[in-house]
Amino acid sequence: MLQSLNARALLVSLVLLVVTLGLWQLSHESPEVDTEMTEYERLMGGADQEARVPPPSQVIGLAVEELSNPFYDAGPNDKGIGIQLGYSIYRVLTGFGLAALLAIPLGFLIGMSPLMYKALNPFIQILKPISPLAWMPLALFIIKDSETSSIFVIFICSIWPMLINTAFGVAGVRKDWVNVARTHELTPMSTAFQVILPAAAPTILTGMRISIGIAWLVIVAAEMLVGGTGIGYYVWNEWNNLDLTSVIFSILMIGIVGMLLDMALASATRLVQYQE
């Protein structure tokens, strides 16, 4: 009898995985052909009339092959999955980092000053719901560089959750703690760094975690648009090549990298978490 909840959950997960993969694999098997193939059919390689999604066995085979040599570069249309993911991660981290540099100080300002909150709120409310991809044509026109434009798109979509969470976290710092800073004659700078920042850090980190999740969603679409390099471009390129095995493989890789980014931010959040 498995006592631990984790162990039992793992067992259920494994069963679900095996059942799903098994059904997928089985559904791929073409039906038995009982009649002799015509000459035409033989010439066509006995192909099934209906195209089928490649089975998991093929995907796993490709994954082993790709991951054993992830960083090869054989020209613009044939780069290793590691290189493609690397481009995407670089763009996400750059756009996200620039957004954090702007959003966190600005969020501090909005959170501290009711005036700035009221003054900036209409802009935030209008800009926030805009799909980041809608900025793409404007970005391409102004920046005139597809790579920088995709970084800009990441930047613009990462700003909002960080800005709003920072402002919310800063505005919600308990008045008692601010009073502690005041009675100890802390300068505004010391108050910001020693009291408000640690107090608001968990909320700010939660905003950053939401942002990086959105950024990773958006980069795939952005790279499909601008092309060239990156995992989004890779997916679209393999679709154009009708290589569905690679498409499924890269979908999985997008999921895994997204999970790792989220886990990194989650553990950073745990570092600054405190219990009241």
Place this chain on the structure above:
Amino acid sequence: MTEPHFLEVKHLAKRFGTDHGELTVFDDVSFGLDKGEFVCIIGHSGCGKSTILNVLAGLDSPSGGEVYMAGKEVRGPSLERGVVFQNYSLLPWRSALSNVEFGVRARFPGWSKSQVREHSLQYLHMVGLKDGAEHRKPAALSGGMRQRVSIARAFATQPQLLLLDEPFGALDALTRGTIQDELLKICTETHQTVFMITHDVDEAILLADRILLMTNGPFARVAESVKVSIERPRDRTTIVHDPGYYPIRTHLVDFLVSRSRELSERDDAVRDAGHSREARAQALAPVDVDPAAEARARAAGEAPPEALRTLHSTPAAAPLKAVNGR
């Protein structure tokens, strides 16, 4: 005019604008504190005790009146006035030790790391936090322990005036007792000047040299200054046997039960009578009382001492008659 006190509170007032016009929480609050004195303030909820303490701390600004400490006007918070809040106000992401160090570093910016640590540990040990408890976060400490840390932080910054806002209000009776003992011990050792809000009459008698009594709000004021003439060092188990204890206690309870309300009504009449500012201020000034001495005098068959007679012939009695006779 007598020599100014170490802390002078003069005609302090606090008014709030509400939907139904202006609300005056307290008005003409005047009192003084001498160096080394332990003064408690008691009054019903809503009379503005906490606001007075916040004004003394510099966290709140009054609508009228002034506060002077050591001759200088109090404007804004200062490390010279340490505050212990009812809800401890510890920074939850810092350990107990780090919370005290936070205060010490702010107070002595030139000190080395080891100096700050040593000083902080000394004060934590003084309030009874040791054996690893000093490295725990506030969330891992009991309410009593947290308040000890908060008291250690305040004492470690060595303020000229210590302000305590109902520091034991959220603690159970047993814990409250032990921390009161420790506070008593520390104050005796350090001759700290303390201004403390409490709701507990017995606590006030145990700790205070003087107890300020406030009338009910709105228009609350400090009506009486009750001297606790019970010898120090005091002890919670024996203090009740002091002949002065019950006279003081009865006086305080009597004030809280009936006189605080009666005085509020009388004050209204004084204000409505339209006296000059000076006459009114004089009528509303706090009265010195010494119930323990009065009881001793009565037991000895003597006339009550001077301080007590003032209670029964307050300057306010005259304006009151004038109002009634109108």
